[in-house]
Amino acid sequence: MNLESHRFFSYFQPEQVSQLCALAEVESFGDRKVIFDEGEIPDFLYLVLEGQVEFCKRISASKYQAIAFAHANELFGEFGVLDGQPRSARAIACAGARVAKIPRDGLMAILQNTPGTAVLEIFRHIIHQLRMTTTQYVNQIIHQEKMVLVGEMVNTLIHDFKSPFNGIQLSSEIIKEMHPEPDIVEGCDLIEAQITRMVVMAEEVLEFSRGNSSLNKKPTQLEGLFQQFEKLNHTYFQFSQVEYLAEIEPIAINIDETKIFRVLQNLVTNAVEAFEGRGGRIKVRAKRVDKWLEISIADNGPGIPEEIRDRFFEAFVTQGKRGGTGLGSAIAKSIVDAHEGQIYFQSQTLGGTTFYIRLPLDADLA
Ligand SMILES: Nc1ncnc2c1ncn2[C@@H]1O[C@H](COP(=O)(O)OP(=O)(O)OP(=O)(O)O)[C@@H](O)[C@H]1O
Ligand SMILES: [Mg+2]
Structure with a gap:
């Protein structure tokens, strides 16, 4: 989309739109490029023109959790611009993001001379964003809780199944020794292979619930x-x-x-x-x-x-x-x-x- 047709400008009078467009710098970001980081001092308001931007919060020293997305025709970074507080999340470009950046100082000067209706529209937008992020966050927490539960359940299953599995495998070995006929050996091998598969399957669910996907290629x-x-x-x-x-x-x-x-x-x-x-x-x-x-x-x-x-x-x-x-x-x-x-x-x-x-x-x- 082109700059002037972004939804943000519909909140303003034509004169202010041209002032804002003159201030805006359009930039394309490479995939997974960090646009701003958590804790940075806000200097721009961003309008998404193409692609998408992901917002992540740091949850441990090296782990980030995605909390929301902004798509074309949406804006982000407005909280920091309005209250001057450090960025509360990291913004990462994805899917060929093209973004217009409006500097904070210039924007604030224009907002000072803007009628109340424009400010009200921005206010509405912020409330909508807050609601969306809260819903997404709650869904993610529920998802994580379910994953933890699945992990605990499978862990218990693997533990409890160990001894019956060993029993079946041992019995199959004994049958093979007692009856070395080819069709019986083949049947017993199939039983053993299926037991191994069950253990591996349970371990894979466990890995998945822990978000671990290491490969043995x-x-x-x-x-x-x-x-x-x-x-x-x-x-x-x-x-x-x-x-x-x-x-x-x-x-x-x-x-x-x-x-x-x-x-x-x-x-x-x-x-x-x-x-x-x-x-x-x-x-x-x-x-x-x-x-x-x-x-x-x-x-x-x-x-x-x-x-x-x-x-x-x-x-x-x-x-x-x-x-x-x-x-x-x-x-x-x-x-x-x-x-x-x-x-x-x-x-x-x-x-x-x-x-x-x-x-x-x-x-x-x-
Ligand atoms: N080939 C298919 N044809 C028709 N419906 C399908 C097919 N594959 C999946 N589905 C539908 O998609 C749903 C999700 O599949 P998925 O494998 O993720 O979970 P599930 O089969 O329900 O549970 P699980 O695989 O964990 O036992 C299924 O419940 C079924 O309704
Ligand atoms: Mg299935």
């Missing part, structure tokens, strides 16, 4: 990963009457295999659950697209409910499922993000859903 052959995936889900697909098709190009990629397995599992399980026992078809494809590995997971289910599509990847967003925690897709996204990849979907009511995951390919493995 290794060169991985995709075909092997998908074969393992199909094998471990074979009974599940049969039981759920799901036809599973996979078309996997032979590609080597540097990934955290266990975590990417988790992403596939969460998305495929969602598709199976969406069939609600009526059966259906899931088609998985993995192919190279430029410098990316693209994995698509397509189902012919009912589609993701429209009312949650915008917030789909947020934690605790769930719909129409008994016992759904709404963490599956949030965990999937956090893993893809940690790999510096992308995840998105296309979904149509009654027309099925396709998820796309793009992971960067290393030139040396290609």
